[in-house]
Structure formats: C-alpha cells, structure tokens
Amino acid sequence: MIETPETDKAFKKQIKTSLEKDFLRKTLNNFFTSYRQSRGNVFADLDLEGMREDVACMKDAGIPNLSELFDEFKKNAEAAGSIVHVARDAEEANCIIAQIAKENQVKSIVKSKSMTAEETFLNDHLEKDGYEVVETDLGEWIIQMRHEGPSHMVMPAIHLSRYQVGDLFSDVTAKKQDPENIEGLVKVARKELRPKFIGADMGISGCNFAIADSGVIGLVTNEGNARLTTTLPRVHVALMGFDKLVQDYSSAVKILKILPRNATGQALTSYVTWIKGTNECATAPEEKKIQHMVFIDNGRLELAKDPIFSQALRCIRCGACANVCPIYRMVGGHTFGHVYIGAIGLILTPFFHGKEKAREIVKCCLNCQSCKAVCPSKIDLPFLIKNVYAKIQDEDGGKPFKTRMTSMLLKNRRLFHTALKTASKMQGPATDGPYIRHLPTFLMGEHNFRRLPAIADRSLRDDWKYVKPKVKNPKIKVALFGGCAGDFIYPEHGKAFAKLCEAYNISVDYPMDQTCCGLPTMMMAQMDTAKEIALQNVKAFKSGDYDYIVTLCASCGSHIKENFPKLLTKKGAVPADVQAMADKLIDFSSFMNDVVKVKAEDFMNLGRKVTYHYPCHLIRGLGVEEAPMALLEKAGVDFKACDESQVCCGFSGSFSVDFPMISKTMLDHKLDNVSATGATTLVTDCPGCTLQLKGGIKARGMNVTVKHMAEVLLEEKK
Amino acid sequence: MSQGEIIESMRARAEKAAAVVSSAATLEEAIAYAVNLTAEEGGTTLAAPGMDDAAREALGKACGEKGITLLDSPLRDKMTRIHTAFTWADRGIADTGTLVLNSNSEELRLATMLSETHVAVLPTDKVVPSMDELEGYMTDHFKNGAGYVAFITGPSRTADIERILTIGVHGPERLHILLAENLDGGEK
Numbered sequence: 015m016i017e018t019p020e021t022d023k024a025f026k027k028q029i030k031t032s033l034e035k036d037f038l039r040k041t042l043n044n045f046f047t048s049y050r051q052s053r054g055n056v057f058a059d060l061d062l063e064g065m066r067e068d069v070a071c072m073k074d075a076g077i078p079n080l081s082e083l084f085d086e087f088k089k090n091a092e093a094a095g096s097i098v099h100v101a102r103d104a105e106e107a108n109c110i111i112a113q114i115a116k117e118n119q120v121k122s123i124v125k126s127k128s129m130t131a132e133e134t135f136l137n138d139h140l141e142k143d144g145y146e147v148v149e150t151d152l153g154e155w156i157i158q159m160r161h162e163g164p165s166h167m168v169m170p171a172i173h174l175s176r177y178q179v180g181d182l183f184s185d186v187t188a189k190k191q192d193p194e195n196i197e198g199l200v201k202v203a204r205k206e207l208r209p210k211f212i213g214a215d216m217g218i219s220g221c222n223f224a225i226a227d228s229g230v231i232g233l234v235t236n237e238g239n240a241r242l243t244t245t246l247p248r249v250h251v252a253l254m255g256f257d258k259l260v261q262d263y264s265s266a267v268k269i270l271k272i273l274p275r276n277a278t279g280q281a282l283t284s285y286v287t288w289i290k291g292t293n294e295c296a297t298a299p300e301e302k303k304i305q306h307m308v309f310i311d312n313g314r315l316e317l318a319k320d321p322i323f324s325q326a327l328r329c330i331r332c333g334a335c336a337n338v339c340p341i342y343r344m345v346g347g348h349t350f351g352h353v354y355i356g357a358i359g360l361i362l363t364p365f366f367h368g369k370e371k372a373r374e375i376v377k378c379c380l381n382c383q384s385c386k387a388v389c390p391s392k393i394d395l396p397f398l399i400k401n402v403y404a405k406i407q408d409e410d411g412g413k414p415f416k417t418r419m420t421s422m423l424l425k426n427r428r429l430f431h432t433a434l435k436t437a438s439k440m441q442g443p444a445t446d447g448p449y450i451r452h453l454p455t456f457l458m459g460e461h462n463f464r465r466l467p468a469i470a471d472r473s474l475r476d477d478w479k480y481v482k483p484k485v486k487n488p489k490i491k492v493a494l495f496g497g498c499a500g501d502f503i504y505p506e507h508g509k510a511f512a513k514l515c516e517a518y519n520i521s522v523d524y525p526m527d528q529t530c531c532g533l534p535t536m537m538m539a540q541m542d543t544a545k546e547i548a549l550q551n552v553k554a555f556k557s558g559d560y561d562y563i564v565t566l567c568a569s570c571g572s573h574i575k576e577n578f579p580k581l582l583t584k585k586g587a588v589p590a591d592v593q594a595m596a597d598k599l600i601d602f603s604s605f606m607n608d609v610v611k612v613k614a615e616d617f618m619n620l621g622r623k624v625t626y627h628y629p630c631h632l633i634r635g636l637g638v639e640e641a642p643m644a645l646l647e648k649a650g651v652d653f654k655a656c657d658e659s660q661v662c663c664g665f666s667g668s669f670s671v672d673f674p675m676i677s678k679t680m681l682d683h684k685l686d687n688v689s690a691t692g693a694t695t696l697v698t699d700c701p702g703c704t705l706q707l708k709g710g711i712k713a714r715g716m717n718v719t720v721k722h723m724a725e726v727l728l729e730e731k732k
Numbered sequence: 733m734s735q736g737e738i739i740e741s742m743r744a745r746a747e748k749a750a751a752v753v754s755s756a757a758t759l760e761e762a763i764a765y766a767v768n769l770t771a772e773e774g775g776t777t778l779a780a781p782g783m784d785d786a787a788r789e790a791l792g793k794a795c796g797e798k799g800i801t802l803l804d805s806p807l808r809d810k811m812t813r814i815h816t817a818f819t820w821a822d823r824g825i826a827d828t829g830t831l832v833l834n835s836n837s838e839e840l841r842l843a844t845m846l847s848e849t850h851v852a853v854l855p856t857d858k859v860v861p862s863m864d865e866l867e868g869y870m871t872d873h874f875k876n877g878a879g880y881v882a883f884i885t886g887p888s889r890t891a892d893i894e895r896i897l898t899i900g901v902h903g904p905e906r907l908h909i910l911l912a913e914n915l916d917g918g919e920k
Contacts, residue, residue, distance in 0.1 A: 291878030
C-alpha cells in the first residue's frame with residue numbers, strides 16, 4: 015500500500031525516518047554518483063541538446079492534437095483486429111480491463127511493467143475481482159510481494175537490499191536463498207515466473223509509444239518479460255495514457271534514442287517490441303490473439319489544454335528527474351512522491367491522484383534546476399512544481415500566515431527595507447560578530463546545523479553614495495542588482511564589485527527603487543506577488559541607459575533572466591521592457607570574464623588554495639560553467655577541484671527553514687567534499703550559498719573562508 | 733560510413749551489450765556453430781523456426797551427430813525445454829548493436845523468448861547505420877495489418893536488485909550473432 019503523508023507533521027516524520035535508513039542513504043548516494051557518470055558516457059559523442067529539442071518539439075506538436083492522433087491510431091489498430099477503448103478515469107480503466115478478463119474466462123494474469131497500471135491501482139481491482147495477477151518485471155514482482163509501491167519509475171525496488179530480497183525469495187521458494195548471490199536471486203525469478211507465463215490466460219502490458227499512423231505500440235524493456243506477456247497468453251491488454259500517442263515511426267525513434275540513454279545509461283534496452291493488431295497465437299480462438307488497447311484520460315486531455323501544465327505531458331517516463339534530484343537522493347521515492355515519484359511526480363500527483371496526496375510533497379523542492387537540466391523533453395519541472403503548489407493553495411483558499419506576511423512585506427519595498435533595518439538594530443544583543451548568537455532552542459530547533467548571519471549594520475544601499483565608483487568617461491555603464499542578501503547581509507560583495515569596476519573604468523548605478531527579486535515569493539508559490547515585485551524591479555531599472563545589469567547573486571540573476579519573462583508574459587508576448595531587463599542581466603563572473611575580459615597579468619599570484627561551489631542558479635539557471643573557472647585561473651590561485659561542485663548546497667532560501675533535516679544533510683555532503691580538497695578558501699557566486707556555506711563552516715569549526723568571487727578578484731588584483 | 737565501418741560498429745556495439753559476435757561464411761558453418769555451441773553448453777535441444785527445408789535438413793543432420801534434438805513445430809508443447817534458438821536476423825542496427833527480427837511467427841517468438849541461448853545469423857548487407865534507416869522497413873512491415881517486430885540488443889538483463897547488472901532474467905541468457913557476408917535468409 016502506498017501511504018503518502020497528508021499533513022506537515024506526518025511528512026516531516028517520514029522524512030526523518032527516511033534519512034535514518036542507512037541502506038537507502040548508501041544506495042541512493044551511489045546511484046546519484048554513478049548515474050551522472052554513465053549518462054555522461056552514453057551521450058558523449060551525441061548531440062544531446064539537439065535530441066532533447068527534437069523530443070520537446072515533437073511532443074509539443076502532438077499534445078494539442080491528442081484526440082486526432084487517437085482517432086488515427088484507433089482506425090489503424092482496429093483495422094488490424096485490435097479493440098481500442100477509452101477510459102475517462104482510473105476506475106473506468108480498471109473496469110474495462112476486468113470486463114475483458116471476464117468476457118474471456120480469464121483466471122490468471124501476468125503483467126509486465128506499467129506505470130499507468132500503478133496509477134490506476136489496477137492490481138488491487140483485479141485481485142478484488144478474484145483474478146490471480148502476477149507482476150513479472152523482477153523489481154515489480156518483488157514490491158508486489160512486499161505490498162509496496164514503486165520507489166522509482168524505472169527501478170521500482172531500488173530501496174531494497176539484497177538481504178531483503180534474499181529473505182523474500184527464501185519465503186517464496188521455501189528454501190534458503192543466498193543473498194550474496196544476486197545472479198542466483200535473479201534466477202529464482204526466472205524459474206518461478208516461467209510457469210506463471212505459461213499458465214496465464216491474459217497478459218497486461220504498458221506502452222512506451224502508440225504510433226498513430228500505423229496503429230503500432232512500442233515497448234521498451236530489458237528483462238524480456240514484456241515479450242512473454244504479449245506472446246504466451248491468449249489475451250493481451252495494453253494500458254496507456256493518451257500522452258503516449260505519437261504521429262509516426264520517426265517520432266517514436268526520437269523518444270527511443272533518448273529514453274534508455276537518459277534512464278539507465280544504455281544506448282538501447284535489450285528489447286524494443288513493436289506490436290500491431292491480432293498476431294498469431296495458437297491457444298486463442300482462430301489462432302489469433304485477442305488484443306485490446308486501453309487509453310486512459312484521467313485528466314490528461316484537460317491538462318493538454320492548460321497553457322502552463324500541458325508540457326507535463328511531454329514526459330517520457332525515464333525517471334531521470336529523480337536520479338539527479340538531491341532530495342530524492344536523501345529520502346527516496348516512497349517519501350518523495352506518491353505513485354509517480356521525483357519532480358514529475360510532484361507535478362502529476364494532484365492531477366492523477368488528487369491534491370491531498372500532493373499537498374505536502376509539492377513543498378519539498380529546492381528549485382535547484384537539476385531535474386530541468388536532465389529532462390529529455392525539456393520540461394520546466396521546477397517552474398511547474400511552483401505552479402502546482404500555487405494551484406493547490408488557491409484551491410484550498412487561505413494561505414499560511416507566514417506566506418501571507420512575507421507576501422505583504424515583500425510587495426512593499428519601503429516597509430520591507432525598514433523592517434530589515436529595524437531588525438539590524440534589534441538583533442544587537444543576539445549577535446556574535448557577523449553571526450546570530452545561539453538562540454533559545456525553541457527558536458532554533460533543528461536549525462543549529464549552521465550559524466545564521468546577522469543583518470549588516472549598514473546595508474549596501476545605505477553606503478552606496480560612498481561606494482559608487484568614481485569614473486569619468488566609463489568604457490562600460492552598468493547597473494547593479496543587489497538582491498536582499500547582497501544588500502543587507504553581505505554588502506561587502508557589492509563593495510568589492512564597485513572597487514573592481516572603478517579599477518576597470520566601469521560606471522555603476524544602484525537604482526534605489528530596486529527590491530527583492532521576488533524569487534522567495536515564487537518559492538512559496540505566491541505567483542501574484544512574484545509578478546508584482548518583478549514589475550517593480552523592471553520599472554526601477556527601465557529609465558537608466560545601462561549596457562548591462564550585473565548581479566552578484568546567481569539566484570536573483572536566474573530569476574530575472576528566466577522567470578521575469580515567464581511571469582510577465584501578456585497575451586502570449588513578453589513586454590519589451592521586461593525582455594530588455596532580462597537581456598541585459600549578466601552574472602558577475604561572466605561579466606568580468608566575458609565582457610570586461612580581465613587578464614591574468616591584472617592579478618597577483620597569492621597562491622592560496624581555492625575550491626569552488628557552483629550555485630545551482632549559475633550553472634543550471636544561467637548556464638554558466640566556464641567563466642568562474644577561467645577567472646580563478648587568471649587570478650592565479652592554486653585550484654583544488656571539489657567533488658560534486660555543481661550539486662546544491664541545500665540552502666534554497668525558505669526551503670532550508672522548512673526542511674532543515676534535508677538541508678543539513680545536503681550541507682554535510684557539500685562540506686565533506688570541500689574538506690577533502692584541502693582548500694582554505696571556498697569561492698562561490700551567490701550570497702545565498704555563501705550564507706549556507708559560511709553558516710555550516712562556522713558551526714563545524716572548519717578552517718575554510720567563504721568568499722564571493724568578487725572579493726577574491728579584488729584581493730588578488732594588482 | 734562505409735559498409736565495413738558499419739559492420740565494425742555493429743560488432744563493437746553488440747559486444748558492448750554483452751552479445752558474442754562471430755562470423756559464418758556459409759550456412760553450414762553457421763549451423764555447425766549453433767550445434768557445437770549447444771553441445772558445449774550441455775544443451776540437448778535446438779529450435780530453428782524460419783529456416784527453409786534445406787537448412788532444416790542440414791540442421792537435422794548436424795544435430796543428430798551431436799545427439800541434439802531439433803524441435804519440431806508447434807513449440808507450445810515444448811516451451812520448457814528449448815535450449816537453443818537458431819534464427820535469421822532481418823536487419824542489424826550498427827550504432828546500437830541491435831538485431832531486428834520479424835517476429836510475426838509465434839514459433840519464432842517462442843524460440844527467441846524462451847531459449848537459454850539465441851544464435852542469430854545476420855547477413856552483413858542487412859546492417860543499417862541507425863534506427864532512422866529502418867523507417868521503410870517498419871512501414872512495409874506494418875502496412876498489411878497485424879505484425880510483431882523485435883529489436884534485440886544483447887541478452888536479457890536486469891539491475892533490479894541493488895542496481896547490479898545481471899544477465900538472463902526472462903529472456904535468453906546468451907546472444908550469439910553470426911555475421912554472414914554471403915548469406916541471405918530472404919524477406920519474411
């Protein structure tokens with residue numbers, strides 16, 4: 015049985031339990047690392063971006079026409095003897111399949127893997143009707159016998175150890191099975207399931223693509239059970255969502271080229287099975303297979319019309335969004351998802367299984383962009399997750415108090431900034447240098463894994479008139495987007511930037527009407543507030559004649575560049591001033607390296623040992639990888655490469671406050687990796703990461719200094 | 733890409749997918765390979781759906797000499813005792829090392845799905861660079877109603893227990909490909 019927490023308390027409890035499972039942690043850690051490697055290898059000589067674009071375009075062309083594709087498929091499949099059904103929802107799909115079983119005097123059923131059948135809880139329905147249903151995919155068979163749901167779309171039993179499988183198989187065979195002999199365990203499945211295939215009256219399969227112009231379905235598998243399921247029994251039922259429809263063979267090939275590579279790092283699975291109509295079957299009447307195709311809607315056709323969510327139907331079920339997700343890595347699929355797990359699971363759950371099942375899990379997203387970067391059909395998963403979160407809040411009416419307060423405060427810049435200044439004065443007795451002192455435990459709770467920074471005595475904007483570079487005849491004119499953390503917590507970042515600009519003859523403005531970029535409100539799914547704040551910022555920067563808008567905060571940068579246009583699109587078009595702001599926006603490292611083109615001879619060589627942390631919103635949000643490396647090389651530091659330098663530090667703004675246990679574990683990984691480099695300076699390009707990293711280093715008492723790239727360049731500058 | 737390079741890619745990719753790739757100059761050589769392999773593995777049966785009468789006769793003889801039973805149709809009666817499946821492959825896909833088998837025949841499906849070892853003869857002139865080039869083949873195949881096509885890349889595999897790659901779950905545990913330069917199984 016799948017039990018998905020529906021309250022905050024239950025969800026946090028489940029997270030805690032998951033984090034304490036040693037085997038799960040170890041196996042998912044290994045998977046996290048090895049998946050990246052094998053995926054990298056299998057795409058090494060291929061045009062991955064082109065392949066992703068192909069799939070996204072092909073799916074986008076099909077999604078508005080699913081009904082037409084269905085009609086064409088039905089005509090072709092029925093001409094070849096298949097019977098094609100439409101089920102409006104899960105219950106109807108299950109009833110149709112049960113009816114097919116009844117009409118054909120079926121007793122026993124074998125099943126090959128189908129996420130759609132998991133979606134409809136088909137087995138429960140058929141078993142209730144008295145049929146014997148046996149899952150034949152090894153992983154599915156294991157979890158079926160354990161009465162669990164899949165914890166991964168492609169590897170349903172990834173959460174189980176060989177010992178757990180060994181015990182289970184010892185019970186099944188009434189004979190002690192050696193858990194260390196995995197090949198032996200696999201042979202148990204081969205031996206035990208053969209008679210099931212041979213004795214079954216009906217086989218149920220899923221479907222990876224349904225080709226409209228031929229009526230052919232395709233199954234992508236490794237074990238060979240889908241071939242047996244579709245061959246041995248006299249009845250075959252294929253269950254699939256409308257989203258599996260594609261136009262033609264070449265569309266299917268686009269999926270086929272990327273699906274196994276992205277799912278498991280295989281160029282192709284062992285088997286791809288293409289089936290059309292009523293094939294030869296000696297045990298069926300007239301020696302022709304009884305063949306049924308069941309298409310389930312379950313909200314898909316409505317989804318297809320939604321301007322934001324329709325892209326969720328591009329999903330080809332490769333499971334990669336879980337493979338790269340730092341949260342999945344920590345807690346696994348039984349906690350991070352309902353039936354569908356991972357990023358796509360957070361999005362599909364409310365549509366397929368109701369908002370109750372999604373309400374808690376949908377909050378649990380770092381917006382680290384890892385899933386989006388790996389998605390083979392380029393679904394904007396983090397953005398859709400925030401929109402799902404917003405939708406659920408809207409439907410629920412009433413937003414949480416904290417959310418309403420934040421929203422109200424952030425919409426009013428003066429009020430917000432006054433509040434920050436007041437806080438800076440009030441915190442005096444509670445601070446310890448730049449950190450907040452240990453707070454009473456009822457306030458700190460699980461947050462003592464890092465020391466929180468104090469708000470600076472004087473913000474960047476307070477001091478701007480002294481800081482502003484004195485430049486005559488500037489060669490470049492820029493505006494600085496400070497961001498809240500850059501303005502009020504780490505004004506030294508902006509000051510370093512100003513000094514560098516003065517040295518390179520660049521004028522810098524700091525438009526005083528700028529405010530929070532609004533990303534925190536989007537993280538809380540306050541889309542209306544996010545829009546309002548975005549507009550305020552566009553207005554603040556609109557009048558200046560700037561060549562670039564530079565930001566030292568990768569998160570603000572990526573939010574402005576990517577989300578402003580999405581949030582402020584009007585009637586399908588992005589207003590010119592919004593686009594102009596997005597176009598002019600550049601992150602600090604890219605600005606210094608690609609625009610200013612700083613040179614190695616500009617810097618002293620202090621030889622300090624440096625490592626680097628890539629902010630999520632720099633590497634994936636803004637797609638910047640080389641600039642920081644080039645700058646560090648020019649600065650002449652002794653660079654120490656860090657493992658997982660591109661993996662999230664666990665900050666993600668309010669995420670780290672809402673889910674401290676996950677944030678802590680991620681920070682632990684990060685700092686262990688930093689420690690292993692032997693570097694004494696950790697450089698990054700985002701004040702948010704700085705906050706998390708500094709806080710963790712201080713709490714651990716590590717001898718590592720965290721610096722923004724701007725500070726390092728200034729210190730190294732001749 | 734020259735046909736030679738295509739064949740080399742076919743060989744390399746198939747081997748990477750854990751298939752054993754060898755060559756056969758004549759049908760007799762291919763038959764001898766399949767029969768000897770069966771005997772070496774301790775198998776006592778061989779099924780060869782899709783072979784013409786001449787090939788079946790030669791197979792029967794070769795099997796007889798090694799004490800191996802050449803299974804007759806229908807294979808439904810013998811599903812639990814097919815050691816080797818000996819078949820033609822209709823196409824090869826070089827960049828993934830894949831065999832393409834017209835599997836409309838239930839006999840062929842039973843043999844290639846239930847056997848322990850699958851030996852497939854692949855005429856080298858039927859190897860194409862990638863799946864893209866199979867569009868015509870697939871369209872032709874399915875234009876007249878029902879059909880079943882199998883793409884086979886290496887032996888059956890799983891990684892469902894602790895992600896450890898294990899060969900031979902439900903399908904053949906071994907896949908042997910015999911590249912045949914001068915042979916042709918004909919379109920089926």
